Amino acid sequence: MLASINSATLLGVSGHPVRVEVHVANGLPAFGVVGLPDTSCREARDRVRAALVSSGLSWPSRRITVNLAPTGVPKAGAVLDLAMAVGLLVACGELEPETVDGLAFLGELGLDGSIRPVAGALPLVDAVEVDAVVVAPENRLEASLVEARQVHAISDLRGLVRALRGDDEWPATPTRDEVDEPTEGPDLSDVRGQPIPRFALEVAATGGHHLLMIGPPGAGKSMLARRLPGLLPRLDGADALQVARIRSAAGQDLPPGGLVRRPPWRAPHHGASAAALVGGGSGTMRPGEMSLAHGGVLFLDELGEFSPKVLDTLRQPLEEGTVRVSRVAGSAEYPARVLMVAAMNPCPCGGSGAPGGCRCPESVRARYVRRVSGPLLDRFDLRVDVQRPDPGELLDGNPGEASASVAERVESARKRARERGVRVNADLSPSDLEDAAVLEPAAVRLLEAALHAGRLSARGLHRVRAVALTISDLMDGDGRLGPDLVDTALSLRIDPFSPVGPSVR
Amino acid sequence: MAALAGLPEMGPARLRVLLASLGAAAAWKAVSSGRLPPEVSEVIGPRVESVSTTWVEAAHRRPPGVVMDDLIEAGVVVAGRGAALYPPALTDDPEPPEVLFSIGRPVVQNHGPAVAIVGTRRCTRYGTEVAVELGRGLAEAGVVVVSGLASGIDAASHSGVLAVDGGSPPVAVVATGLDVVYPARNRSLWHRVAEAGQILSEAPLGVGPARWRFPARNRIIAALADVLVVVESHLEGGSMYTVAAALERDRPVMVVPGSIRSPASEGTNRLLADGAAPVCGLADVLCALDLVGSGSVDPDKDMTRRPSGCDPADLDVLEALGWEPTTLDGLATRTRLAPVQLGSAVGRLQRAGLVAEEHGFLQRCAGQEVP
Numbered sequence: 001m002l003a004s005i006n007s008a009t010l011l012g013v014s015g016h017p018v019r020v021e022v023h024v025a026n027g028l029p030a031f032g033v034v035g036l037p038d039t040s041c042r043e044a045r046d047r048v049r050a051a052l053v054s055s056g057l058s059w060p061s062r063r064i065t066v067n068l069a070p071t072g073v074p075k076a077g078a079v080l081d082l083a084m085a086v087g088l089l090v091a092c093g094e095l096e097p098e099t100v101d102g103l104a105f106l107g108e109l110g111l112d113g114s115i116r117p118v119a120g121a122l123p124l125v126d127a128v129e130v131d132a133v134v135v136a137p138e139n140r141l142e143a144s145l146v147e148a149r150q151v152h153a154i155s156d157l158r159g160l161v162r163a164l165r166g167d168d169e170w171p172a173t174p175t176r177d178e179v180d181e182p183t184e185g186p187d188l189s190d191v192r193g194q195p196i197p198r199f200a201l202e203v204a205a206t207g208g209h210h211l212l213m214i215g216p217p218g219a220g221k222s223m224l225a226r227r228l229p230g231l232l233p234r235l236d237g238a239d240a241l242q243v244a245r246i247r248s249a250a251g252q253d254l255p256p257g258g259l260v261r262r263p264p265w266r267a268p269h270h271g272a273s274a275a276a277l278v279g280g281g282s283g284t285m286r287p288g289e290m291s292l293a294h295g296g297v298l299f300l301d302e303l304g305e306f307s308p309k310v311l312d313t314l315r316q317p318l319e320e321g322t323v324r325v326s327r328v329a330g331s332a333e334y335p336a337r338v339l340m341v342a343a344m345n346p347c348p349c350g351g352s353g354a355p356g357g358c359r360c361p362e363s364v365r366a367r368y369v370r371r372v373s374g375p376l377l378d379r380f381d382l383r384v385d386v387q388r389p390d391p392g393e394l395l396d397g398n399p400g401e402a403s404a405s406v407a408e409r410v411e412s413a414r415k416r417a418r419e420r421g422v423r424v425n426a427d428l429s430p431s432d433l434e435d436a437a438v439l440e441p442a443a444v445r446l447l448e449a450a451l452h453a454g455r456l457s458a459r460g461l462h463r464v465r466a467v468a469l470t471i472s473d474l475m476d477g478d479g480r481l482g483p484d485l486v487d488t489a490l491s492l493r494i495d496p497f498s499p500v501g502p503s504v505r
Numbered sequence: 506m507a508a509l510a511g512l513p514e515m516g517p518a519r520l521r522v523l524l525a526s527l528g529a530a531a532a533w534k535a536v537s538s539g540r541l542p543p544e545v546s547e548v549i550g551p552r553v554e555s556v557s558t559t560w561v562e563a564a565h566r567r568p569p570g571v572v573m574d575d576l577i578e579a580g581v582v583v584a585g586r587g588a589a590l591y592p593p594a595l596t597d598d599p600e601p602p603e604v605l606f607s608i609g610r611p612v613v614q615n616h617g618p619a620v621a622i623v624g625t626r627r628c629t630r631y632g633t634e635v636a637v638e639l640g641r642g643l644a645e646a647g648v649v650v651v652s653g654l655a656s657g658i659d660a661a662s663h664s665g666v667l668a669v670d671g672g673s674p675p676v677a678v679v680a681t682g683l684d685v686v687y688p689a690r691n692r693s694l695w696h697r698v699a700e701a702g703q704i705l706s707e708a709p710l711g712v713g714p715a716r717w718r719f720p721a722r723n724r725i726i727a728a729l730a731d732v733l734v735v736v737e738s739h740l741e742g743g744s745m746y747t748v749a750a751a752l753e754r755d756r757p758v759m760v761v762p763g764s765i766r767s768p769a770s771e772g773t774n775r776l777l778a779d780g781a782a783p784v785c786g787l788a789d790v791l792c793a794l795d796l797v798g799s800g801s802v803d804p805d806k807d808m809t810r811r812p813s814g815c816d817p818a819d820l821d822v823l824e825a826l827g828w829e830p831t832t833l834d835g836l837a838t839r840t841r842l843a844p845v846q847l848g849s850a851v852g853r854l855q856r857a858g859l860v861a862e863e864h865g866f867l868q869r870c871a872g873q874e875v876p
């Protein structure tokens with residue numbers, strides 16, 4: 001009177017195989033679930049009982065014990081419902097043990113016996129240790145992204161029992177064809193004028209350099225940032241699967257083709273908590289905005305309004321490209337390789353930020369800019385001032401350069417980074433830069449002067465070098481950095497927080 | 506008297522009435538015993554009882570001997586009205602400070618012509634440069650420059666004065682106690698002024714920046730100078746108090762014109778429209794002091810001279826920049842140069858000292874260093 005069924009549970013964005021063991025024995029009628037189930041998992045008892053009875057199947061009035069192995073891994077959610085129900089049917093002799101061999105079951109049960117979709121079907125299917133899985137029809141697309149698994153999608157328990165007994169055929173699985181995601185993002189040709197911010201976007205997209213835009217409200221900072229994903233290359237197979245996996249784990253819909261080819265775009269509100277940004281939460285851990293933006297763009301509008309504590313939690317993930325969330329119940333790791341773009345006003349009054357042009361007392365301004373810590377500011381390789389475009393440019397009717405042609409340049413410049421063995425130039429370590437970005441003597445003198453003037457930190461020096469290398473790549477240069485490239489990189493790195501007024505000793 | 510001024514809730518008006526009705530020694534006795542004469546109670550108004558209690562407590566906590574010791578230790582000189590060290594320019598003032606604290610050399614007792622240079626803390630590069638130029642030029646001409654040691658224009662004019670070897674000494678009038686450096690950013694400038702010239706304050710030791718003390722300080726600046734020069738001011742700037750105080754005292758007010766698009770020049774341009782004399786160069790200020798022709802004065806520098814020693818192509822960028830703060834983006838739109846050409850040109854111009862950057866705004870410099 002024992003059955004053992006394959007299933008899986010979600011940990012972070014990856015699945016973990018689980019064996020659902022069901023034991024039916026004589027004794028007082030009872031139904032217990034052991035093996036670290038969380039509340040919604042423990043409540044499966046009631047769902048499973050109702051679903052079996054509604055489907056016209058018998059409910060054994062005996063002592064039922066369900067064990068979720070391995071018992072040390074916490075199980076969350078209702079994904080194991082279906083496996084428990086099937087295990088019970090096998091343990092009571094309703095189904096032959098052979099019929100469930102080589103099958104895994106992933107699904108939530110309704111009280112009417114219907115099989116409902118679960119979040120994270122993609123990583124779950126990936127995790128099971130058998131070749132075929134049974135999921136709800138809504139999960140078929142996600143499940144079929146794992147090419148090694150055969151997917152059976154079925155909508156209710158009654159149909160599942162008939163298919164397992166061999167009374168009916170499994171419903172046919174339509175072949176998955178790659179559908180291109182239909183909606184393209186907004187185009188860069190909508191942006192008039194603003195040559196420097198446009199150039200900064202191009203450099204950011206090419207080199208993976210984080211970008212900070214500073215300017216008054218209405219200058220078009222968000223408009224510019226919104227166009228950045230369109231400049232990034234489409235995600236390749238592994239990345240597309242990874243992004244789909246994260247979205248699946250977060251319970252979000254996937255595009256019709258299943259794989260996510262367009263780089264994601266996430267713009268969390270400035271009221272976001274640390275857990276919302278980097279992931280985590282008590283109980284069920286979920287990926288945060290940073291992970292949802294993996295492979296794409298994380299846009300932080302009104303950077304100065306974010307809580308400084310929340311912003312500082314971004315620093316470690318930005319450095320490592322992954323988020324590690326540790327809780328008492330366990331820890332999880334989420335991929336979080338993002339291109340961070342942030343926008344902020346020069347001061348709370350919303351003025352242009354021009355010298356002498358702000359109405360805020362210096363103390364108010366200082367308090368505003370202190371919300372962004374120096375170390376975080378240091379993460380932005382590119383910092384540009386964005387002012388309202390020139391009226392002449394707005395009215396002359398000539399559209400700016402389109403995203404597609406910029407994206408082409410970005411793609412060809414990125415090839416050079418790959419030749420250096422990294423994804424983008426921002427990933428180059430200081431020692432890699434020694435080889436890849438050769439400084440001409442004049443450029444060395446220039447950087448030394450900037451260091452002595454206190455305009456650059458040692459870390460900033462490497463970043464300037466990496467940005468100069470990216471600009472060289474964009475211009476089809478040979479990686480030798482002359483003073484012109486270094487000057488340009490420096491001009492794209494303003495210090496927005498120096499005290500007001502020229503410093504007088 | 507210094508002990509009286511050091512009491513909490515003691516302002517210039519209360520101090521004046523106390524001293525006028527009783528004299529220093531009797532006033533201290535009255536204050537420390539809580540028996541205030543009626544004319545003093547009248548000035549204080551309805552809160553007289555709580556103020557009096559505060560004074561009694563404070564007077565017992567810090568008797569005059571202790572206050573004096575502290576002042577001597579800090580090297581502060583105290584001058585009551587009528588004392589030998591009291592600035593003569595203030596003796597006949599409508600609102601003279603009853604007591605002035607000072608450190609440094611006694612400049613204000615005996616000096617030639619004096620000019621006050623004031624302006625906004627939130628100044629532009631243009632304002633800074635002009636303040637430095639005027640400070641330097643006036644110091645070279647032997648004119649004492651009085652300012653307020655605030656950041657921005659004040660600091661620039663002081664540093665202009667300090668840049669001259671053997672020129673006239675700088676004078677600063679501050680709103681805080683002489684042991685409280687405000688703003689803290691100006692610490693080294695503060696010490697250099699104290700060393701080369703004199704810092705004055707109406708506030709006793711230990712007094713931090715209080716809002717009402719700044720306009721009060723401004724009236725002393727206006728009173729000490731023969732001419733007031735406003736370099737840059739917003740419409741509602743603190744410099745406007747100095748201007749009002751100068752007009753009350755029949756001191757001529759001169760104003761440096763600025764761009765009509767620069768918020769930092771809104772107040773100054775308004776003053777010009779109201780009839781203030783424009784300062785188009787050092788000579789205008791010297792002329793107002795009747796100093797022109799004395800032979801010790803340099804003629805104005807030629808502002809139209811094209812800066813030498815840089816690439817002609819960079820000069821076109823410099824021309825396009827003009828004299829108003831502009832972002833790199835604005836400059837790119839004007840010059841139609843590619844980012845790399847423009848970035849490198851701006852870098853070269855910055856190193857040549859012809860362009861300065863602040864918060865991403867590029868500003869043209871007159872080609873001389875701000876010390």
